[in-house]
Amino acid sequence: MAVHAEHLAHAHSESWIRKYVFSTDHKVIATQYIFTAYFMALLGGLLAALIRYQLGWGDQASPLLERLFPFGAQGGVIKPEFYLAIITIHGTILVFHFQTMMLTGGFGNYLIPLQIGARDMAFPVLNMLSYWVFLASCVVMLLSFLVEGGAAAAGWTVYPPLSVHAAAVAGSGLGQTIWLLSMALLIVATLMGGLNYIVTTLNLRTKGMSLMRLPLSTWGVFFASVIGLVTFPVLLAGAILLLLDRHLGTSFYMPTVYIGGQLVETRGGNPLLWQHLFWYLGHPEVYILAIPALGFIGDIIATFSRKPIFGYRLIIISFVVMTILSCIVWGHHMFTSGLNPYIAMVFSLLTILISVPFGTIILCYAATLWKGKIQFTTPMLFAIGFLSLVVTGGLGGLFLGTASTDLYLHDTAFVVGHFHVIMASSVLFAIFAATYYWFPKIFGRFMSESLGKWHFWLTFIGVYATFVPMHVMGLGGMMRRIYSPHAYQYLQQWVPWERVISIFGLILIGAQLLFVVNFFWSLFKGRRATDPNPWRANTLEWQTSSPPPHLNWGEEQPVVYRGPYEFSRPDTAEDYLPQNTPPVGVEVSGNGVR
Amino acid sequence: MASVKPLSKPREPIPPFGGDGFSRREQPAPAPSTPARWGVWLAIFAVAMLFAGLSSAYLVHLPQRSRFPLELPSILWANTLVLILSSFSCQWALRQARQGRALSTMQGLGLTLALGVLFLAGQVYAWQQLRDAGLHLQTHVFSSFFYVLTATHGVHLIVGVGILFGVWAVALLRQGTTLNPLAVELSAFYWHFLTLVWLWLFLLLNLKAI
Amino acid sequence: MAVSQQQASSRDRRTGFVLGVALWLFTLATLWLFGANLHKMPPPASDFAPQIDAILWVILGISVIGFVGLHLYLGWVALSRPAEVRAIYLPADRPKEWLWVLVPIGLLLVADLTFDHMSNKVWGAFFGKPPANAFEVEVTGQQFAWHVRYPGADGRFGRTNPRLISDENPIGLDLSDPAARDDILLINVMHVPEGRPVMIYLRSRDVLHSFFLPPMRIKMDCVPGYTTRMWFTPQRKGNYEIACAELCGMGHYNMKGLLVVEDEQAVQNWLAQQTPFSKRGQ
Structure with a gap:
């Protein structure tokens, strides 16, 4: 599919608004996603700071808090209902509006067409719509802090009946409705995006780009999109039913209960139904994040070890197995919910078995490092930090996936520590690695290496010092989602721990300022990336200029001759061999910009 | 660019350039296929998962069905028949489109549209009958399910009517000269899908117990 | 570079x-x-x-x-x-x-x-099936307290009905049921015998709660509209805290109870001192 020069010229003459705001160019849309998702990450981080403040020093009044949140923190002490709203929105926006959208909408969007040698997504207008719906979802979610009763406060899992009646908790007023609407918008945005990524990957690959030559990043986003397409609509179904329960008096999730001093009589509802529908998405969501993260890290590790990835096909097979397993293990979140114990045993076994494909990928990456010529750039540091974190987090998962130990550890700080290592931190590391790695491609400038390394060290220490002690507290029986650890006698010994964790947590959050500074400074003042392929990588996105031109390639799309990881071949002069370098003796009419 | 001496000898001959290290065969360009077709199939798949979610919610409630009386209006049988007929007329229109007969395609699509609207009217009538029988959205969980399932299907069918109408109207504007068979094919596929969904939902609603 | x-x-x-x-x-x-x-x-x-x-x-x-x-x-x-010149070439996909x-x-x-x-x-x-001689207790969660019910002398729990719930009758005990007459209803305190299996039936009258006994290493959710159960054999005398492990509202962090493990005889004596719910206020 050659695009002629006049078309290229025509496309460039668009107005500023068409070019940068309502653009259908995947690179612009990806950049919009990246900025929006990072903005949501900052908000989520600020909410995390409030959580840590409350758990560390919640018994001390602070005049500053009262000034900042006159309604949520009267007298300088965060109110319990405000605390619950904070944890709910913290979880929701960081999981969905930050991580999911950053990985698929941001980097996935940017990389897929470039890595497969396409000019744009299969459906550029749909791609643009996906972003604007996502932005609407963000705005709607943040508005919920302003409504009466405050934002949703039933936890990010919004279990009914707590999430159905405003009398049950203040946030279950208008705030919960807004939460559901925002999630519905987000689901629609994700589906529009995911559909686009799948079709683009399958249909728009350039000549020679067979499936077994796709870089792992593209594979990762592809599998995440498949999981999203299978599971997100089910959450939408659940959300519709929950909205009806809240506003039209149906009782899908509501048994007859007595809430807030009055009887709520219903006919035949089942609160466990929501848990099934929610976790049918909620668990695969972890893999919607983990698989693209693993994909990005694969690209980065291969490049900076100067070695072909170990067991490329084995990794793809593991991705497939993870994709399938991820959709049939949701019940492990419900071991103590009254779930049929026989079904629970099946869920437990399947959950533990996920460690097999997961471990396979980690070991393949570890083997890739072996006898490599490792370059410890900032992205590589984050990639190795990622490996460390997924192993720590993954092993924690064994404790929780095993049904009978989950009887003890379910809903304790162990769970919080576990998913903050495996989901929050490791995926965050992958996002940072990807940002440092692809920043020169996206913006044509490098991020500062020395600031980047400081950012890495503080974040790495911060993450371990914040989340590993939570595992220990969980073994000590500390519950999650509690407003204050002071109420129980047996938890008194953990009060100083909470304070230490808070100190490290605040350091961790503060360290992200380095990243913000680095990001914006580099955007305008960073060293220019004159070389389009500064890391000397093989994948196609590095074979076009930085930033790539409109429609990505010049007159003709590149032609691919080999897999993405041909590093350090003994028979080539350089230690890398781009996918589109024509082999000796092949007549080439043109292979893209270089 | 100075040539660098390799440190270690590869264990076996490196596959010749042009291979990718995995298969020795030359890789052809991916088969040209239609992104539009894939896109519609995947969108339909997502909608199918939405109905799968609602259906599973219904199925877990099914064991207590006998406690909640819900007599389905008999007009639903007629509606079902109408929808099946519409699928046949849609398929007929598709065949005409593939043979390039724009005029009869438009007739087939027109008939499908009419039957689709008739089905929707029938569904509204069924709602009225149910309401007259005192079964409202809130009455019990199975009446709720009846309204939610039929409404969700109805909304998707209204979208389907809109799409078919669009195809039909474009053909009309072009005075029946040209007609894109792909557009007819994809909207027909969606239409058949909605018929299948309705048959599945109707089966579910008729189940008295597992 | x-x-x-x-x-x-x-x-x-x-x-x-x-x-x-x-x-x-x-x-x-x-x-x-x-x-x-x-x-x-x-x-x-x-x-x-x-x-x-x-x-x-x-x-x-x-x-x-x-x-x-x-x-x-x-x-x-x-x-x-790191390798001096070049990494080893190991495609390693075999x-x-x-x-x-x-x-x-x-x-x-x-x-x-x-x-x-x-x-x-x-x-x-x-x-699995708990031992036949289990000591039975029922717990009903509410925002933010545990109602503990003993079956009384007849060993049977009386009927309950959510429509009867009021401030005076927190779990909606149906006193027209003869089995309910001698039921003992307490709040946030539970005594159980050491060395004998204890069967706890768990219910909730409003939202989800989770009955958590850290030293026993077990928890189970209280689901409104359903009865879940847990059993265990206490092995050590003492006072233990009962915690709520499922987010149940703004008082969740403070929804605690007291579990007392003591001799069978001490439990029976203690139960004998309690007034059955039906005779309260008389």
Whole structure:
């Protein structure tokens, strides 16, 4: 599919608004996603700071808090209902509006067409719509802090009946409705995006780009999109039913209960139904994040070890197995919910078995490092930090996936520590690695290496010092989602721990300022990336200029001759061999910009 | 660019350039296929998962069905028949489109549209009958399910009517000269899908117990 | 690139050294953090507790091997001198070479199946039929308290009905049922005998709660509209806290009760002093 020069010229003459705001160019849309998702990450981080403040020093009044949140923190002490709203929105926006959208909408969007040698997504207008719906979802979610009763406060899992009646908790007023609407918008945005990524990957690959030559990043986003397409609509179904329960008096999730001093009589509802529908998405969501993260890290590790990835096909097979397993293990979140114990045993076994494909990928990456010529750039540091974190987090998962130990550890700080290592931190590391790695491609400038390394060290220490002690507290029986650890006698010994964790947590959050500074400074003042392929990588996105031109390639799309990881071949002069370098003796009419 | 001496000898001959290290065969360009077709199939798949979610919610409630009386209006049988007929007329229109007969395609699509609207009217009538029988959205969980399932299907069918109408109207504007068979094919596929969904939902609603 | 290869490689070596040392220190610190603080776990006080702890130790052992193994390796990779000229060329996408990965993964799988088997035994006992002589108690969660009900002399719990719930009748006990007449209803306090299986029926009158007994190592959700159950045999006398482990509203953090494990005789004496719910206020 050659695009002629006049078309290229025509496309460039668009107005500023068409070019940068309502653009259908995947690179612009990806950049919009990246900025929006990072903005949501900052908000989520600020909410995390409030959580840590409350758990560390919640018994001390602070005049500053009262000034900042006159309604949520009267007298300088965060109110319990405000605390619950904070944890709910913290979880929701960081999981969905930050991580999911950053990985698929941001980097996935940017990389897929470039890595497969396409000019744009299969459906550029749909791609643009996906972003604007996502932005609407963000705005709607943040508005919920302003409504009466405050934002949703039933936890990010919004279990009914707590999430159905405003009398049950203040946030279950208008705030919960807004939460559901925002999630519905987000689901629609994700589906529009995911559909686009799948079709683009399958249909728009350039000549020679067979499936077994796709870089792992593209594979990762592809599998995440498949999981999203299978599971997100089910959450939408659940959300519709929950909205009806809240506003039209149906009782899908509501048994007859007595809430807030009055009887709520219903006919035949089942609160466990929501848990099934929610976790049918909620668990695969972890893999919607983990698989693209693993994909990005694969690209980065291969490049900076100067070695072909170990067991490329084995990794793809593991991705497939993870994709399938991820959709049939949701019940492990419900071991103590009254779930049929026989079904629970099946869920437990399947959950533990996920460690097999997961471990396979980690070991393949570890083997890739072996006898490599490792370059410890900032992205590589984050990639190795990622490996460390997924192993720590993954092993924690064994404790929780095993049904009978989950009887003890379910809903304790162990769970919080576990998913903050495996989901929050490791995926965050992958996002940072990807940002440092692809920043020169996206913006044509490098991020500062020395600031980047400081950012890495503080974040790495911060993450371990914040989340590993939570595992220990969980073994000590500390519950999650509690407003204050002071109420129980047996938890008194953990009060100083909470304070230490808070100190490290605040350091961790503060360290992200380095990243913000680095990001914006580099955007305008960073060293220019004159070389389009500064890391000397093989994948196609590095074979076009930085930033790539409109429609990505010049007159003709590149032609691919080999897999993405041909590093350090003994028979080539350089230690890398781009996918589109024509082999000796092949007549080439043109292979893209270089 | 100075040539660098390799440190270690590869264990076996490196596959010749042009291979990718995995298969020795030359890789052809991916088969040209239609992104539009894939896109519609995947969108339909997502909608199918939405109905799968609602259906599973219904199925877990099914064991207590006998406690909640819900007599389905008999007009639903007629509606079902109408929808099946519409699928046949849609398929007929598709065949005409593939043979390039724009005029009869438009007739087939027109008939499908009419039957689709008739089905929707029938569904509204069924709602009225149910309401007259005192079964409202809130009455019990199975009446709720009846309204939610039929409404969700109805909304998707209204979208389907809109799409078919669009195809039909474009053909009309072009005075029946040209007609894109792909557009007819994809909207027909969606239409058949909605018929299948309705048959599945109707089966579910008729189940008295597992 | 602006910097020469030589400079870059010496800087890489320095970064690698720091990273390697840091990874090993993290490993030691994590091991110390667990090792030095596991004794702070609530001392086991039921028959299930040592069994669940045993599974915890097995998984912990496997985790330590995996965790230490990978971090030793990563640290070694970071500390060792990078290849002088060029990395080795190892496409390694042949099943024979996959064995380097698949063998350790096979060991992991064996370990997985081992503790899954251990877990299933405990799980089966916990959800299986409790012994016939079990001491029965019913707990109903409300925002934010536990209503504890004993069946009284007849050994049978009376009917309840949510439509009868009021401030005076917090769980909606139906006094027209003869079995309800001698039911004893208490709030936030539960006495159970040591050494005899205790069967707890769990219910909720409003939202989800989770009845959590840390020293017994078990918890179970209270689901409105349903009755769930848990059983265990207390093995150690003492006063223990009952916690709520499922987010149930703004008072969730403070929804605690008292569990007293004592002699069978002491429990009976204590029960005899309680007034049945039907005779309250007379």
